[in-house]
Amino acid sequence: MGIKANVIKQPSPNHRHSSTTIFNGPNLSPNQTWFFxxxxxxxxxxRYMEKWKIAKEYRKERMNSKTLIITSSFPLAMVK
Known part of the structure; x- marks a missing residue:
């Protein structure tokens, strides 16, 4: 990503020791920001949907198999 924000430090008026940070970032048009x-x-x-789909298929398969899997968390650790 070639997006770089310019950081400007300014002494803040209301706190004695801290300073406010102003981010005047890239001047993107609204369309660019929307796209980004x-x-x-x-x-x-x-990525979230892929993981969810895997978990859903795994659950369905577990429901279909009549055998009770005692260590239910073990096969899920192998999927990762």
């Missing part, structure tokens, strides 16, 4: 955040969200959501 949605791409980020979709990428995370896709």
């Amino acid at each position: 955040f949605h791409a980020l969200f979709l990428w995370r959501f896709k």
Whole structure:
């Protein structure tokens, strides 16, 4: 990612020792920011859905098999 934020330190008026940090980041057009955040969200959501799908299939398979698996957390650790 080539996005770099310029950090400006300024003495803050209300606290004696701290300083406020201003982020004047990249000047993106609204369309660019929209694209960036949605791409980020979709990428995370896709990974989340993949994991959820695996877990769902695993649960379904466990429900179908009539045998009771005693160590239920053990096979899930192998899937990771």
